[in-house]
Amino acid sequence: MKHLPNTITLFRVLLTIILNVYIYLDFGEILVPLILTGVIFLSDMTDGWLARKYNAATKFGEGFDAFADIFYVVTSYAVLYGYHVLPLVGLILILFKFLEFVVTSAIIEARQHDRSTHGLFIFDHLGKTAGILFYITPITTYVIHQTFSSYNHTIHIAIGVALGLIGIMAIVSSWHRIGSCYKITNSSNA
Numbered sequence: 001m002k003h004l005p006n007t008i009t010l011f012r013v014l015l016t017i018i019l020n021v022y023i024y025l026d027f028g029e030i031l032v033p034l035i036l037t038g039v040i041f042l043s044d045m046t047d048g049w050l051a052r053k054y055n056a057a058t059k060f061g062e063g064f065d066a067f068a069d070i071f072y073v074v075t076s077y078a079v080l081y082g083y084h085v086l087p088l089v090g091l092i093l094i095l096f097k098f099l100e101f102v103v104t105s106a107i108i109e110a111r112q113h114d115r116s117t118h119g120l121f122i123f124d125h126l127g128k129t130a131g132i133l134f135y136i137t138p139i140t141t142y143v144i145h146q147t148f149s150s151y152n153h154t155i156h157i158a159i160g161v162a163l164g165l166i167g168i169m170a171i172v173s174s175w176h177r178i179g180s181c182y183k184i185t186n187s188s189n190a
Contacts (some may be wrong), residue, residue: 005051006061009068012043016072019029020079023142027083030146031118038158040072062120070098076138085145090163094134097170101127104177111184127173133166 005154019036022029047065051057073094080086105121148155 001054002056005047005056005107006064008043008047008050009061009064011041013071014066015040015043016075020075024077028146030143033139034141044069059120066121073138075136079141085141089161093167094172097174098128100174100177103126104181107181108184124173125178126169127177130166130173131168137166139164
């Protein structure tokens, strides 16, 4: 039971590969991508829950889970960018936010006195919300794109506005996190 959460995370990575290869090869099909994405989302909720329930949570598992999440988001965005469904700026923003999240978490973690109260990553509400929205955007956008046969200018603008709002949340979160790191670093150097 100890290795089950990481096995589920590995399964999620493999499903992500299958999902994106499927979309790449059979662009337009909706049912299979919806099912695969549903299983990916379910496995994402299950691995952490099992790790906590069976006291099998590890820093490796937490890092592997974060890798699986970013792998899903980045590869899904990349495939949909290739089909001109999502803009490149969204992919760049996601990569920046993830890098910032890892770096600021490491800085905050290194400066905390009581390290037993949190895991490998330090979450903030706004950043977590942006992350969840980044996570659901690929399948939502893909379904909208495939459902409306005349993927018109209005839908394209609406998706752009939604991505813009998510981007603003991510940037504000990053701004606060970087500011917190700056304060922590300066206060500990004084």
